[in-house]
Amino acid sequence: xxxxxxxxxxxxxxxxxxxxxxxxxxxxxxxxxxxxxxxxxxxxxxxxxxxxxxxxxxxxxxxxxxxxxxxxxxxxxxxxxxxxxxxxxxxxxxxxxxxxxxxxxxxxxxxxxxxxxxxxxxxxxxxxxxxxxxxxxxxxxxxxxxxxxxxxxxxxxxxxxxxxxxxxxxxxxxxxxxxxxxxxxxxxxxxxxxxxxxxxxxxxxxxxxxxxxxxxxxxxxxxxxxxxxxxxxxxxxx
Amino acid sequence: xxxxxxxxxxxxxxxxxxxxxxxxxxxxxxxxxxxxxxxxxxxxxxxxxxxxxxxxxxxxxxxxxxxxxxxxxxxxxxxxxxxxxxxxxxxxxxxxxxxxxxxxxxxxxxxxxxxxxxxxxxxxxxxxxxxxxxxxxxxxxxxxxxxxxxxxxxxxxxxxxxxxxxxxxxxxxxxxxxxxxxxxxxxxxxxxxxxxxxxxxxxxxxxxxxxxxxxxxxxxxxxxxxxxxxxxxxx
Numbered sequence: 001x002x003x004x005x006x007x008x009x010x011x012x013x014x015x016x017x018x019x020x021x022x023x024x025x026x027x028x029x030x031x032x033x034x035x036x037x038x039x040x041x042x043x044x045x046x047x048x049x050x051x052x053x054x055x056x057x058x059x060x061x062x063x064x065x066x067x068x069x070x071x072x073x074x075x076x077x078x079x080x081x082x083x084x085x086x087x088x089x090x091x092x093x094x095x096x097x098x099x100x101x102x103x104x105x106x107x108x109x110x111x112x113x114x115x116x117x118x119x120x121x122x123x124x125x126x127x128x129x130x131x132x133x134x135x136x137x138x139x140x141x142x143x144x145x146x147x148x149x150x151x152x153x154x155x156x157x158x159x160x161x162x163x164x165x166x167x168x169x170x171x172x173x174x175x176x177x178x179x180x181x182x183x184x185x186x187x188x189x190x191x192x193x194x195x196x197x198x199x200x201x202x203x204x205x206x207x208x209x210x211x212x213x214x215x216x217x218x219x220x221x222x223x224x225x226x227x228x229x230x231x232x233x234x235x236x237x238x
Numbered sequence: 239x240x241x242x243x244x245x246x247x248x249x250x251x252x253x254x255x256x257x258x259x260x261x262x263x264x265x266x267x268x269x270x271x272x273x274x275x276x277x278x279x280x281x282x283x284x285x286x287x288x289x290x291x292x293x294x295x296x297x298x299x300x301x302x303x304x305x306x307x308x309x310x311x312x313x314x315x316x317x318x319x320x321x322x323x324x325x326x327x328x329x330x331x332x333x334x335x336x337x338x339x340x341x342x343x344x345x346x347x348x349x350x351x352x353x354x355x356x357x358x359x360x361x362x363x364x365x366x367x368x369x370x371x372x373x374x375x376x377x378x379x380x381x382x383x384x385x386x387x388x389x390x391x392x393x394x395x396x397x398x399x400x401x402x403x404x405x406x407x408x409x410x411x412x413x414x415x416x417x418x419x420x421x422x423x424x425x426x427x428x429x430x431x432x433x434x435x436x437x438x439x440x441x442x443x444x445x446x447x448x449x450x451x452x453x454x455x456x457x458x459x460x461x462x463x464x465x466x467x468x469x470x471x472x473x
Contacts, residue, residue, distance in 0.1 A: 011472075049334045050327055051472040066334035069242050082327035085258065085319050092257035100250035100332040140328070 001026060002047065002148065002181055006056035009042050016042040018203045019056065024181045024196075026147075029174045031194030031211070032183040033225065039203040040183045041080045044152050048077055060148055072101040076141035077150040083133060086126025090117060090136055093125060094143060103144050111139040116165075130157030138166065148179040155189055167193050191221040201229040247333045247342030248349075251316075255350050260315050268308035268358045275302055276362030296366065299436030300407055306382050306430070307404045309351075309358050311396075313387035316347045317464065318396030326473050336469045344387075344461065351383050352376075371434065377450060378430040384457035385426050391464030403427075415442050429453040 002024035009017045017039040024030040034040050045051040047058040049066040057064065060075055068074050084093040094108040112118050115135040120128065125136060134157045141149060149170070155163050170193060174180045184190050190197065197214045199207040207214055207228045211221070218224035255261055278284050278295055279302070285292035286301075295301055320326040333339040355376055363369045382403070389399035407427035415422045419441040422428055428442050432449030444452065 045327075045472070048331055050330055068334070071334055072332055077331055079324075079327055079331070081324040082331070083323040083325070084328075085322050085325050087259050088254075088257050092253065096250045096253040096257070097328065097332050099253055100247050100329075102246050 001061060002150075002179060003059045003062075004043065004047070004056070005059070007043065007046055007053050007058050008055045009039075009046055009051060010054045016203055017046070017200075020200070020203075020205055021056075022198045022205055022208045024179055024198075026179045027174055027177045028195040029170050029180040029182055029193055030196040030198060031190040032181055032198050032200065033187060033190050033221075034185065034200035036185055038185075038200045040185075040200060041152055042203075043200070044077070044079065044150060044181075044183060047150070048075070048079070050079075070101040070103075070144070072097065072103065072144035072146065074144070074146055075148045075150060076144060076146035078134075078137040078141045078152055078154055079150075080152045082137075084125040084136060087124055089122050090125050090128070091121040093136065094139060097140055098143055101144055107143055107145070111142045114142060115139045131159055131162055134158055135162065146178075148181075149173060150181045150183075152183045153185070154182065155184065155186065163189070187220070187222040187225055191215070197221070199225060199228060242338075244338065244342055244345070247339060248345050250332065251343050251346035252349070255312075255316055255346060258315060258319065260319075261312050261350075264308050264311035264315065265354050265358070268305045268312075268354070269361075271308060272305035272358050272362040273365070275305065276365035280365040280367070297436075299431045299434070299438050300411075300427070302436060303378075303427070303431060303434070305358065305362075306379055307400065309354065309379055310383040310386040310403065311400055312354055313347050313351055313383040314390045314396055314399045316343065316350070317387050317390035318394070318399065320391070321394040322396075324473075326468075330473060340465045340468060344465075347383075347387055348380075351380055355379055374434050374446060374450070378433045378453065381450075381453040381457040382426060382430055385453075385460045388457070388460030388462070388464035392460070392467050411438065411442070415439055424452050426453060426456045429456070 004020045004022050007017055007020040020043055032040050042051060046053045047065060065071055091108055098105060098108055112121050115138050117132060117135050117139060120132060125133065128136065138154060141151065154166055158166065170180050170182060182193060194211050197211050198205060215221050215224045218227060282294050284295060286295055286298055320329060330339060359372060359375050363372055363375065386399045386403055390396060393399055406425055411422050411425065411428060423442040423444055429444060429449045429452035431437050432444035433446050433453055435446055437443035
């Protein structure tokens with residue numbers, strides 16, 4: 001279970017997220033939907049303790065992220081703007097992360113295989129394509145076999161096979177009773193993957209519920225999004 | 239669940255360092271340059287022009303200390319690459335306690351810097367017959383490395399600390415040494431030269447003990463500022 005409780009984050013005079021409150025339940029894929037700059041990534045950085053909340057708190061299994069003993073064994077995250085140093089080999093990148101949380105070294109090979117990067121394990125990540133870097137990020141998130149998976153824009157750079165793979169993988173992951181929070185600005189992708197949807201625009205939560213409830217009476221999630229968020233979000237999207 | 243120990247993040251940091259090619263290149267440059275300078279000083283095959291006629295390079299402190307800037311790049315890379323491609327976000331996701339992360343990283347870089355100092359310093363000092371000075375050279379090298387390390391965390395880059403630390407002795411010391419010797423003598427490079435007993439000029443000389451004190455001050459302030467900024471900043 002992930003809980004945001006009135007999280008506000010200001011950068012100087014700018015309010016990036018404003019009193020964000022929602023919960024993500026286990027056993028379901030929850031989509032965190034909003035345009036670029038709406039506050040998705042900021043919310044996730046606050047959740048992971050990378051940015052300090054101005055007020056409010058974000059909890060995972062009732063604890064702040066920084067209070068988890070071996071956080072990567074509980075939470076796996078793919079974050080925007082958090083990648084490997086290009087000079088380092090893919091396997092070495094995963095090796096230091098695994099060691100930091102006392103995750104067996106054998107997991108490095110397992111997650112590389114899971115994302116189809118076994119053959120590129122000894123390549124320096126600077127030579128990876130965008131899609132390969134994204135796969136490595138997903139492998140990083142899976143390293144600790146976590147109960148909670150947080151993926152920020154996971155389909156960016158993935159080819160159609162990769163997109164299909166991540167979609168079915170996340171459905172299976174949540175199907176085993178685990179918690180999946182999936183952030184994206186791609187509404188079609190979200191409509192195909194999520195059980196629940198949290199919509200954020202201009203730093204505020206504007207809708208939160210089951211996908212079926214959010215889209216009820218609308219031809220698509222995209223139509224529902226614009227109907228729910230009104231002029232404010234249209235301004236953001238334009 | 240087993241309690242987290244500092245050994246886990248320290249071991250992770252050691253893997254990070256070991257798998258960074260730039261670090262090995264910096265070490266190779268430092269070892270090669272310092273050994274070559276030691277050989278030249280020992281054999282006196284190259285002499286420098288001076289007011290009183292040609293002198294051995296051993297008297298040119300700034301030249302003899304030059305390899306330290308390749309050596310300190312190891313520590314600068316350790317800190318500065320955290321800001322490359324957003325690695326710091328991954329580091330803090332793995333070790334979210336920032337004090338714990340900083341302690342582990344500092345311990346790892348101290349271990350690596352100490353190990354690196356062996357091939358960098360010992361051949362040079364053996365060739366020059368100055369192995370007895372190992373202690374003060376080690377102190378000068380380590381303290382300059384830590385100064386660069388903290389600076390890299392504060393500057394969030396690799397380039398600025400190396401450029402500033404290496405350019406100051408070339409640009410500032412040579413131009414301002416005569417005008418403001420009291421200021422120049424407490425700059426890191428001059429303090430290091432005083433510590434190893436090779437001040438560039440009597441006007442900018444400190445006693446070796448004072449050099450050690452000043453250099454320790456630079457390293458402490460730099461590591462502290464870098465650490466406080468990492469602890470407080472959003473990443």
